[in-house]
Amino acid sequence: MSCNCQKNVDSLIPxxxxxxxxRKETAxxxxxxxxxxAGGKSFDFLPGQCAMISIPPIGEAIFxxxxxxxxxxxxxxxxxxxxxxxxxxxxxxxxxxVGIRGPYGNxxxxxxVLRGRDLLFIAGGIGLAPLRSVINYIMDNRxxxxxxxxxxxxxxxxDLVHQEDxxxxxxxxxxxxxxxxVDRAVDGWSGHVGFVPSYIKELGxxxxxxxxxxxxxxxxxxGLQALEQVGFKREQIYxxxxxxxxxxxxxxxxxxxxxxxxxxxxxxxxxDELQQLPDEY
Amino acid sequence: xxxxxKRDLERLWQTISEHFELYLPLEQDGKxxxxxxxxxxxxNIDRLKTDxxxxxxxxxxxxTYLKFRTVNKRLCFESVGGKNDxxxxxxxxxxxxxxYSILDKVFLQEPxxxxxxxxxxxxxxxxxxxxxxxxTCFCSSFGIAADNPxxxxxxxxxxxxxxxxxxxxSEKGKKLTGILDNILQDTSEHEIIALERLQQSIREKLAQxxxxxxxxxIISNNMKxxxxxxxxxxxxxxxxxxxxxxxxxxTCHCFDIQDFGAERNGERFRCWDSCMYSDFxxxxxxxxxxxxxxxxxxRFMHKLVYFLNNNGxxxxxxxxxxxxxxxxxxxxxxxxxxxxxx
Amino acid sequence: xxxxxxRMQQIALQTLANGEVxxxxxxxxxxxxxxxxxxxxxxxxxxxxxxxxAFCVNxxxxxxxTELKKNLxxxxxxxxxxxxxFNQLVIDNRIDSERVVIFGLPCPGMxxxxxxxxxxxxxxxxxxxxTGDKIVFITKEGVKExxxxxxxxxxxxNCRCPxxxxxxxxxxxAVTRTDEEQYFPDVTEIEKMPLEARYDYWTKQxxxxxxxxxxxxxxxxxxxxxxxxDNIAAGVSSxxxxxxxxxxxxxxRAYHVAGRCVDCGECSRVCPVGIPLxxxxxxxxxxxxxxxxDYTADTDIAKSPPLGTxxxxxxxxxxxxxxxxxx
Numbered sequence: 001m002s003c004n005c006q007k008n009v010d011s012l013i014p015x016x017x018x019x020x021x022x023r024k025e026t027a028x029x030x031x032x033x034x035x036x037x038a039g040g041k042s043f044d045f046l047p048g049q050c051a052m053i054s055i056p057p058i059g060e061a062i063f064x065x066x067x068x069x070x071x072x073x074x075x076x077x078x079x080x081x082x083x084x085x086x087x088x089x090x091x092x093x094x095x096x097x098v099g100i101r102g103p104y105g106n107x108x109x110x111x112x113v114l115r116g117r118d119l120l121f122i123a124g125g126i127g128l129a130p131l132r133s134v135i136n137y138i139m140d141n142r143x144x145x146x147x148x149x150x151x152x153x154x155x156x157x158x159d160l161v162h163q164e165d166x167x168x169x170x171x172x173x174x175x176x177x178x179x180x181x182v183d184r185a186v187d188g189w190s191g192h193v194g195f196v197p198s199y200i201k202e203l204g205x206x207x208x209x210x211x212x213x214x215x216x217x218x219x220x221x222x223g224l225q226a227l228e229q230v231g232f233k234r235e236q237i238y239x240x241x242x243x244x245x246x247x248x249x250x251x252x253x254x255x256x257x258x259x260x261x262x263x264x265x266x267x268x269x270x271x272d273e274l275q276q277l278p279d280e281y
Numbered sequence: 282x283x284x285x286x287k288r289d290l291e292r293l294w295q296t297i298s299e300h301f302e303l304y305l306p307l308e309q310d311g312k313x314x315x316x317x318x319x320x321x322x323x324x325n326i327d328r329l330k331t332d333x334x335x336x337x338x339x340x341x342x343x344x345t346y347l348k349f350r351t352v353n354k355r356l357c358f359e360s361v362g363g364k365n366d367x368x369x370x371x372x373x374x375x376x377x378x379x380x381y382s383i384l385d386k387v388f389l390q391e392p393x394x395x396x397x398x399x400x401x402x403x404x405x406x407x408x409x410x411x412x413x414x415x416x417t418c419f420c421s422s423f424g425i426a427a428d429n430p431x432x433x434x435x436x437x438x439x440x441x442x443x444x445x446x447x448x449x450x451s452e453k454g455k456k457l458t459g460i461l462d463n464i465l466q467d468t469s470e471h472e473i474i475a476l477e478r479l480q481q482s483i484r485e486k487l488a489q490x491x492x493x494x495x496x497x498x499i500i501s502n503n504m505k506x507x508x509x510x511x512x513x514x515x516x517x518x519x520x521x522x523x524x525x526x527x528x529x530x531x532t533c534h535c536f537d538i539q540d541f542g543a544e545r546n547g548e549r550f551r552c553w554d555s556c557m558y559s560d561f562x563x564x565x566x567x568x569x570x571x572x573x574x575x576x577x578x579x580r581f582m583h584k585l586v587y588f589l590n591n592n593g594x595x596x597x598x599x600x601x602x603x604x605x606x607x608x609x610x611x612x613x614x615x616x617x618x619x620x621x622x623x
Numbered sequence: 624x625x626x627x628x629x630r631m632q633q634i635a636l637q638t639l640a641n642g643e644v645x646x647x648x649x650x651x652x653x654x655x656x657x658x659x660x661x662x663x664x665x666x667x668x669x670x671x672x673x674x675x676x677a678f679c680v681n682x683x684x685x686x687x688x689t690e691l692k693k694n695l696x697x698x699x700x701x702x703x704x705x706x707x708x709f710n711q712l713v714i715d716n717r718i719d720s721e722r723v724v725i726f727g728l729p730c731p732g733m734x735x736x737x738x739x740x741x742x743x744x745x746x747x748x749x750x751x752x753x754t755g756d757k758i759v760f761i762t763k764e765g766v767k768e769x770x771x772x773x774x775x776x777x778x779x780x781n782c783r784c785p786x787x788x789x790x791x792x793x794x795x796x797a798v799t800r801t802d803e804e805q806y807f808p809d810v811t812e813i814e815k816m817p818l819e820a821r822y823d824y825w826t827k828q829x830x831x832x833x834x835x836x837x838x839x840x841x842x843x844x845x846x847x848x849x850x851x852x853d854n855i856a857a858g859v860s861s862x863x864x865x866x867x868x869x870x871x872x873x874x875x876r877a878y879h880v881a882g883r884c885v886d887c888g889e890c891s892r893v894c895p896v897g898i899p900l901x902x903x904x905x906x907x908x909x910x911x912x913x914x915x916x917d918y919t920a921d922t923d924i925a926k927s928p929p930l931g932t933x934x935x936x937x938x939x940x941x942x943x944x945x946x947x948x949x950x
Binding site (some may be wrong): 009010011012013014015016021027037054056057058059061082095096097098099165217242243244246247250251252253254255256258259276278279280281 | 346347349351354355357358360362363386388390392394395396407504505508509534535536537538539540541542543544547549551554556561562563565566567569575579581582583586587588591593616
């Protein structure tokens, strides 16, 4: 009795979707693969866009899509346990049904600005989720883009998500380097130790790249400062933001930063544009 | 131009209600609000403005729009929002009618809100000019003519004493006028003169109001500068963080979405919410608007800057309800004056 | 200028200047006749803007909890009803009375701008002056005088405490009221209704609620740091416009201020839809008085609050032997 066949269906009405698989990433992060009841992905989208997942009667929450738009079989979401909807999601089994609506918001400019450019991805913790969508999209269209550097940090090795991609898949791609770091030294970790912002400076990468940054607010803030210190201009940096959202379509009135709605005008912002907005995020 | 004699009003309402749901300003326990009319109700069309704005007719305080149930582990969604009944609102003031055109800019913008659209399409608004504008009115600052209902209006009406003049402004308005053909009367030169006199008198009264000179142009259009202004802290000091200003406001439209029910059977509704509330932007990992100063600023920045930037109009119609209802006498007029370097 | 206003400005200036207080909670006048609004000032130059008139209805003790977090010593102007709330906040251990200097304002009653408006007196009105029960309306056209209390807020007509019960400085002579009202006529009226009619009455009243929380936020004794109705984790934050939710909110609130409500009537004053909330609170006050003896602890902080203490001979409505019911 899904109502999706009705004409003029409102954008607030979700479609039914099935949890096809659950991959545990860390102690509190898992990646959910979601398909329509008939199989296949619920909708097309571009990297950076989000979707609203609902679990009646708990409610809805918005998540960035972590799979690549080139993936036709499913949508993936890497979700951290941090509220009632996410707690419930984590307790669900494969085959359970949820609601999904979207895609929402703008996207990273993969079809224009990023084309042919050298790219620098900077992610912290679960912040890799939206960037992974872009990275895998680029890997599937590798010749359209220049070099790819990925700086990814987490509190500890156990907190690094998408280990298959960061350890095995991405490092094997042409002109692609992955720079991992963890906040504190631990036994068995032979990689870099230190926070992402200082790692940016240590790496001494060329500053003619386009940088895409996502992570916890403090990492974004200090990461931007570090990028500027090594000579990046704000026009070269994109980030993606997260605020409380309910409708996802720019009407419910709570996710605005100044006159921009993160759900509609974002979540991707170029940093010089962000600078024009009030400091309230 | 048609007219309806006041002695025929009851008959007019009766006839309308045979075809439509009819909303009228009804008086109950001293408060006047737009409510569905039936014979015998205490109608008060003389009270200038209703205590609550009539936005609830197109944007209900709570609207269940989705039902869900789980059958054999299969989830089913059913869209149940909107409203199919055709209705008429009689006696809405020009400011309130104009507020509908402001709400349209939010809900009829892509992606169109189908529930709202349905309510808007099904309604016919008869807007009554304000014979006696009050001292808390400042609609003229927002370009609204209290003597000549236009925005959001299907039929414009004027109370000239013995009768109410009636002028259809839209196709919907013309259709309704046709249905009421045997109650509405033709007008003569006499009524036209009376109308001109009334409009003249309304304009004179408006010119005498205390806030007639309230000038929106004095507000800087520099968003960041306004945001960082020192006035917010000072003005918000007495704000108690209740939501009365947002709920009586005809243009405030923020809403929340919540689920209600059990795992197998329940519903999802949206309901009015207020940017004045502490939980409005609170997330599991923090809140970008931690204090009342930030929440207070958001409300007025939204009305005077953000909404203007996005839609070309202010999100205020100068109805003055917030002025009358704020428990601590803080309101948009004071904010505007203060922002103008008062 | 009004004598009390002069005195008010003097005492504010004096106590700020000599360091007796760090900030003053008072009222200033806006541009309109009805607009007296609460302010927090710490600048002696602003003391000349403080005023006292018949529109200083806001209870400034409401701001004490927040302001005492930011300031060491506060001077506050309190009317009779405001002083009751102050005492109750002291009893509740919500504020430290040692850090507050009270300027007492005997109050003849506050004027309801809506009553002025409904009487058609607001047209061209510039100023309203009140001395006792003499009210002077100064308009563009001239001056009109009224004697009596027909413009008073309903809550002021039921006033049981026009004079502050606690103060360091009293700013004017005590107000004497000889027209003592019968205290609970409104409650008695509802008590007389049959059970079903009473239920219908309140259901209808609560159904008007728009969940704006003005009643809660204006209440001097609704002083929880986070109200249960704002706490998402409590599972009762539903903003649904449903009768059950509204009843739940108002009844819980009435019970949470039970035994602490000082009947200042602010909840009813600010309700935009006219729910007679004070009747709910007054019913509880009346019952407490009946069951536990006249309680006026808010006038005397040394007495223990009846719902905050237990005595073995306390009335026990849950004791089946006294109440009937199934045994």
